[in-house]
Amino acid sequence: MNAPLTLAHYMTLAGILFLIGIFGALTRRNISGILMSIELMFNAANINLAAFDRFLHPEGVTGQALALFVMTVAAAEIVVGLALLLAIYRGTDTVYAEDFNLLKG
Amino acid sequence: MIDQIVFYSLALLTVASALAVVLHRNTVHSSLFLGLSLAGVAGIYASLGADFLFGAQIMVYVSGIAVLVMFVVMLLGRASDLHLRQVNERWMAALLVCAVAAVGLFKVARLHAGTVVTAAAKxxxxxxxxxxxxxxxxxxxxxxxxxxxxxxxxxxxxxxxxxx
Incomplete structure (x- = not known):
């Protein structure tokens, strides 16, 4: 507990968060649950970027700027994803991934 | 010492609420836990000295995306959803995928076990x-x-x- 914080601590935290996100994206039946899990994965990547910036290149802000780009792309992704979810729900009246089989022949 | 206490408590908050997001049966509750988890990540940014990222995380994620997800979940929710299982039957395979990914991720993380902060945060x-x-x-x-x-x-x- 008293050992100094290293980059490995932050990378381990980001790794755990990413694995939770993967598990959720693979196992949730509800599409909004899958979108939430994807947000967790984006956040794990952002923690890594901020930690690399702090530990490896403390003189610049490139990692933080890159994390802001990731944040913007994540916001765009969730907006389009939720809009698609609403549109599909209107047609099929379900939110479960296994019922989304409109393209099945 | 204070750094370690801050980091471990924020990490515990983030991981515990992320687990609740993934495992909770009620989707409305898991969207609330998503907001908590994102706020924990904002705290991690603050502990890393990334001030603008902290502010952007609070504004974009906690008060934007989490609220948006909450609205959609409430719009699409149905009372009968609470009695259905929210996890599909292939969770064993997903656990296996996670285990394989974990080996690689933690192997990479161990390479940096000696990297400590050299300059003060600004x-x-x-x-x-x-x-x-x-x-x-x-x-x-x-x-x-x-x-x-x-x-x-x-x-x-x-x-x-x-x-x-």
């Missing part, structure tokens, strides 16, 4: 502004185009078609 907002409007001007403009496209896409997909 405010980065000014430098980020200079970077975005100087060297990274083109990516900055392109990302605003991406946001515009997302906005138009959301309007396009959610509009109700008139019966012709």
């Amino acid at each position: 405010p980065g907002t000014h430098d980020i502004g200079r970077l975005f409007l100087g060297e990274w001007l083109l990516p900055f403009e392109l990302i605003s185009l991406v946001l515009l496209a997302a906005l138009l896409g959301a309007v396009f997909f959610t509009r109700t078609e008139k019966a012709s």
